[in-house]
Amino acid sequence: MTDAADEDALRRELAQYARMLVEMGLLEFKGGNLSARIGDDEMLVTRRSSAKGAFTDDDVVRTSISHLDDNANIASSTYEIHRAIYLQTDARAVIHAHPSQTVSLSLFLDELVPQDENGMLYLRPKVSVVAPPSLFGWNLVADQMAACLVSENVVVQKWHGTFAKGQDLAEAFHRTRAVEFMSAHLIRIAQLRQYFGEPTPLPAEMAEVIGGVPGRQLKRMV
């Protein structure tokens, strides 16, 4: 496929996943952002302040990964995080969303450790939580968040949202959904234990095979 055909196809894909993030409750309406690598040193990324719920191919910007060019100014407001992830990891696509249950948990925990089998499979061994040092200081922790994604599939920015990497947008989208499913389980476990007693972790010999850490987040914290 030529570069131009590649770009057209990727623009359509970005628009499709942007709308799906809103439709599936992972974003409000605006906010969030998505990108995908193209060529040797570039990415296609959503335009700053674009409405993901009514997204079109024209809301996509093409910009360099290795250096700041003119389009960097109109690219997503967390463009620096996307850039750092592409520079530090093997990611081909990145999705930033606002999954509400995961964000709620980030107020309590410094890492999220999946306890269900699917969560372990998709998010092993854990999902780190990184706190920005100031209001809107998202890009100040870009390198730190990218470093987490060298060995993890999703990282959470505390009080804010998730960044998921993938070999394509489908994989990054799947992981964004997976982290919210995992968070729902963790919250439900915390709620149900008062009625049913202590939960039973996945047996270690089963979890080991898929790189999970059973029981790590099941101990009562208060």
Ligand SMILES: [Zn+2]
């Ligand atoms: Zn955001």
